[in-house]
Amino acid sequence: MNEMTTIPVPTTLKDWESDQEVRWCPGCGDYAILKAVQRTLPELGADPAKTVFVSGIGCSSRFPYYIESYGFHTIHGRAPAFATGIKLANPELDVWIVTGDGDGLSIGGNHTMHLLRRNLNCQVLLFNNEIYGLTKGQYSPTSRVGTTSPTTPLGSVDRPASPAAFALGAGGRFIARGFDVSKNLPEVLKAAHAHKGAAFVEIFQNCIVYNKDVFEEFAAPKGAEDRQLWLKNGEPMLFGNAKTGDTKGIALDVEKLTLTVVDVVDGDWQAAGVIVHDVTNRSIAHMLVEMPFGPFPMALGVLYDDPRPTYDEAVLAQDETARAGKSTDLAKLLAKGQTWTVDAADQGPLSNV
């Protein structure tokens, strides 16, 4: 997000709908993410004229066409590079990058890494559907081992990347997770926008054609309370059903230096040693992004949020310092260095070094 966007512009969800026909498959999780973004932008007071959505290639990357703002659909994996140029050229623009697991972690993994370590002030929404959709269903760098696809008929054998762990490892200062149909997604997006610097949001997205319901185990509404850990800063990491008294929490196993699931008896989470979420604790963040779903619930919400100075500010501040008090006379610049004059009369050299 951007400090300069101080005057909120009143808009409604409708104002953020472009006149373009949305071309995702019926039932695609992208529709829900689009609506969540369009619902969030008015709440942020965002100005369509100062908002730019930048994307690479893939199903997710069609996103900018459907938002009534400025939009740039670029080339495969390279959206972070374009976004960097846009932000450095005009830091007043509020830049959103929309990418996918193939676009952002496979062909464009390098750019994602460098955008995060530089800490460009922008939002990165990585739609993770664990499959290549637009090219018709090949396995992706986040596909689980054993995924069968046109290129892995016997099941994939390579281990998947974890987007959130990758982003944190690359130096990201804001890491969050959500999923397409979650009612909490706008809150996650708002937190991302409020973070000054590169805000990385992994959004689990259901590809109903090539990888249907692959996140159902934690995303399904039924039993969600047992399988989703929604993290809130300053609050204990609790999940499970409080009404039935079946509350659980995440604690630190001090012996093994790992997280562990503990039962909370009579609501006494302190006694159970449940951790209070501190979004600035990088060590816990490393544990949360690596926390395996199954033995643990899926960690969702803001996992980590600890801002640092941004790349664009640093570049522009350095430019400003370098420019201060310097002449911008091009004629003087051209005549700089070791020069000499040739006299019209004698054609001889008159050194003036």
Place this chain on the structure above:
Amino acid sequence: MATTLAEPEVTTSNHPEAVVVRFAGDSGDGMQLTGGQFTLSSALAGNDFATFPDFPAEIRAPQGTLFGVSAFQINFGSTDIETAGDAPDVLVAMNPAALKTNVDALKPGGLIIADTGEFTKRNLEKAKYEVSPIDDGSLAKWQVLAFDISALTMESVKPYGLGNKEALRCKNMWTLGLALWMFDREREPLIDWLKAKFVKLPVLADANIAALNAGHAYGETAELGGQLHKVHVDPAAAKAGLYRTITGAESVALGLVAGAQLAGLEMFFGGYPITPASSILHSLVRLKEFGVTTFQAEDEIAAIGAAIGASYAGKLGVTSSSGPGIALKTEAMGLAVMTELPLVIVNSQRGGPSTGHPTKTEQSDLYQAIYGRNGDTPIPVVAACSPSDAFDCAIEACRIATQYMTPVILLTDGYIANAAEPWLVPDPASYAPFPVTFLTERNGPDGTLLPYARDEKGARPWIKPGTPGLTHRIGGIEKNPGTGNLDYSPAAHQTMTDARKAKVDGIANSIPAQTVALGETSGKLAVVGWGSSFGPIHQAVRRARAKGMDVSHIHVRHVWPLPANLGDLLRGYERILVPEMNTGQFKTVLRDQFLVDAQPLNKTSGQPFAIAEIEAAIASYFDGAPGNAGGDEVPPNAKQLPSIKAANP
């Protein structure tokens, strides 16, 4: 080049028109520095000059080896100098390896100055000499002046208490001192420069100055048996004005700054380190006060991506690389064509495919520049012919990019990037500004926005994000001819492909008509060139004309689109010869575009053309001329296509 004789001429007089000197030594001997300072002294003496730095790809190759030799050649004279010279008159060889790798280039009768202190058994072995060439008579066709420069240097810096290694580092200044004496040059500017360079280490300044003075004194006083004598080269007649030395890399950087100013824009430069293009980024990072923002990207693709992003946001996006890096940028160049955003892409060409010949020069990326992309992706191409010409070409690239909303490729090469020449400093006010305008209001009927409406040049409007009321989306997918919205229809792709081509073709209307650089607008033979082969072609044609041959020189700056009159001009000559440092790329373009019987003259050794090579090729077209004494028609080259006449009897 001053000599008007075809045969190599040995400089025996002490008042020649031009002299070629080559300094060669180990990469650690400071030969580029020595050459650079000798160049400056040539400039101060009022000589015209051209230089050719030739250094190894390795940063610090093992000492004394053949592949670790670094050389710097300068051709300076009292007449127009357009090449670094064919064959040196003087070779300064700081070790056996430098002698071995450079001596064959020396003119017969030329002078070798060798440091015997380095002709040790070990160094001779490293240079693959069984016996010292100084003793075995193998250098008989040259004059040899061999003495222990190392020892003389050590002696001269003794009072400063330097270590052995540091003391020996002053050898290059000793040698430079000798060269300054030999060519009747002032030492003062060099002494000032040394004082400034070592301002924090005055003892090194003093030692280097002592070595410089000692070398100079040695020339003055030593009994050198008449081999070494003082030579004076008169100042060259030159247009009056202020001059400076400039390399191509500096010139491109300054030209881009000037171009951005003329367009009324700030510049964003995205680059990634690559030889020999990095020096452009090195220059631009120091010019931030001219509205320049630089970005060292994570790779070549990110460099161009960020530059396109900056152009999209309303700055002049520029990226620069060499062939392999340009290859990586290709997909993004297609996006810039598709989205019709201004962008300048500088390619400092180097040799060979893949990593190839990274520190050598070649003109072999012409196909890549004109044709090397997927789809029908026309991009205009401007090629610089010399370090100073690169300034104007960079401005021209900025003009075309912003006026036509298109990426433009500016071709230079390793020779242009590194070589230095005197530059008559231009007045920026003498260039016509080409201010850009951004769209601020909706431009379509009934208050609609048409980002892909076209002006009379075929260019679309430039719309900056941040402009209220003009939100729209662009991308690499084929689009509707007016709105720019996704449009896969057959009609849209046909219309847009045609429009992109027509726009770039139309640039031919805004560039100057092709002129003849030297000679007549018709005749027996046209020698047609582009890029940095300008110098040797020009001098070869000049010499041939002096001998009465009907030959003209045509130099093409706008290699795409080609000047509108070029076809008619070429058809006015009986024969067309195209010398290129590649296997015949421009020759093929000319044949394709104009169905003319262009014949190739190719060189891909990593070295620029020698004037004599082109002169010999010209002579072979003329009965009785040296090189074609038999008077027969030139036999066709079996490797090339038959002439039009032969193919169509």
